Amino acid sequence: MGTRSVTRFWEWGRKIICVGRNYAEHAKELKNELPTEPVLFLKPPTAYVKEGSEILVPHYSSDLHHEVELGVVLGKAGREIPLSSAMEHVAGYALCLDMTARDVQDKCKAKGLPWTLAKAFDTSCPVSDFIPKERIPDPARVELWLKVNGVTRQRGSTAHMIFSVPYLISYISGVMALEEGDLILTGTPKGVGAVHEHDEIQAGIDDVISMTFKVSRRASITQ
Ligand SMILES: O=C(O)/C=C/C(=O)CC(=O)C(=O)O
Numbered sequence: 001m002g003t004r005s006v007t008r009f010w011e012w013g014r015k016i017i018c019v020g021r022n023y024a025e026h027a028k029e030l031k032n033e034l035p036t037e038p039v040l041f042l043k044p045p046t047a048y049v050k051e052g053s054e055i056l057v058p059h060y061s062s063d064l065h066h067e068v069e070l071g072v073v074l075g076k077a078g079r080e081i082p083l084s085s086a087m088e089h090v091a092g093y094a095l096c097l098d099m100t101a102r103d104v105q106d107k108c109k110a111k112g113l114p115w116t117l118a119k120a121f122d123t124s125c126p127v128s129d130f131i132p133k134e135r136i137p138d139p140a141r142v143e144l145w146l147k148v149n150g151v152t153r154q155r156g157s158t159a160h161m162i163f164s165v166p167y168l169i170s171y172i173s174g175v176m177a178l179e180e181g182d183l184i185l186t187g188t189p190k191g192v193g194a195v196h197e198h199d200e201i202q203a204g205i206d207d208v209i210s211m212t213f214k215v216s217r218r219a220s221i222t223q
């Protein structure tokens with residue numbers, strides 16, 4: 001077996017840690033208060049999907065939303081990582097979608113239940129190829145965009161994040177150990193919205209990368 005490389009982090013089976021409500025305008029569009037500390041949730045590695053495969057609408061949702069996000073790929077493990085050395089743990093980045101069954105999430109929120117069904121289903125984390133750290137010299141100056149069927153839905157800068165990339169790495173490592181190959185999704189800017197079967201989602205980071213995914217419907221499970 002050859003040596004594995006973090007440039008194919010999605011094959012490592014490591015955790016996907018997601019940050020929510022990290023942009024004021026997005027928190028506002030969903031009528032949420034601004035967080036005073038990062039809101040965290042997890043996706044399993046089975047959520048990964050790469051270009052060439054389809055995003056599947058879960059059979060129990062009729063309101064699947066796109067959320068374009070900057071992903072941070074960990075290159076070095078750590079616990080209780082100080083803010084001053086947080087960026088030393090970054091191997092690179094990825095463009096990511098945090099696909100969200102919004103109708104299911106709203107029901108979970110109303111009942112005070114976790115967001116697992118809404119956020120952690122198979123194909124809920126489409127990712128681009130690995131982006132080496134040098135290609136994004138400052139993660140606070142990244143221009144994200146997303147189009148559905150050619151129409152722009154999201155455009156936002158990571159300059160508007162409430163909690164910065166180094167702060168998130170330091171904060172998360174105080175909650176759970178970070179490992180090489182982990183991915184942190186840093187939250188979405190405003191403009192989230194629904195996608196349907198046969199839609200085409202295109203997303204990108206200006207001057208760095210773009211990716212395209214088709215949406216399909218997952219057949220319901222018959223007992
Ligand atoms: O609280 C809500 O209504 C929704 C929150 C999210 O889905 C959070 C995110 O995933 C995000 O802000 O990126």
Ligand SMILES: [Mg+2]
Nearest residue numbers: 067098187188
């Ligand atoms: Mg999100």
